[in-house]
Structure formats: structure tokens, C-alpha cells
Amino acid sequence: MDKRLSRIVLILTVIVITKFWIGVYEDDEFYEEHVFFKHRAIWKTYFYSPRGMSDLNISEMSSEQQKEQKLFDEFIIENHYSN
Secondary structure (H helix, E strand, C coil): HHHHHHHHHHHHHHHHHHHHEEEEEEECCCCCCEEEEEECCCCEEEECCCCCCCCCCHCCCEEEEHHHHHHHHHHHHHCCCCC
């Protein structure tokens, strides 16, 4: 029983670590999904750009869209593409 419990704890630990450090983003031009390593731990896994390839200004977006766009810019544009 102790061996089984340790396996369950190990599996759950791997799942939580994966959730914090691996993400998926939707390409804002071709709408393809890509897996990437996050530069910092965050619970959010799926990233997308509400602006896409349009000329929409961030001040014209709703607060939720602004939050999504800022996270996309931080994790994808500034850190993933720059590597």
C-alpha cells in the first residue's frame, strides 16, 4: 500500500509541475497550437491573443481581453519568440 501511495503522490507532483511550467499558445496569425516552456510558474496553461493580427488597440479591448493580451505578450511575444 505504501508503494502505491508513493506512486500516486509522484504522479500528482509531476502533473502539478507540468501545469505550472508548460503551456500551449495559439498562433495569432495561423491559429495553430504550440507547446512551450513558461519563463515563470503560472497556473494558466492556454494562451491566445484576442487582438490576433488586427490593428485593435489594447485600450479598445474589454478588461478580460486586455488581461489575455498582456499575458500573451509577456509569455509568447517577449519571452518565447525572443529565445
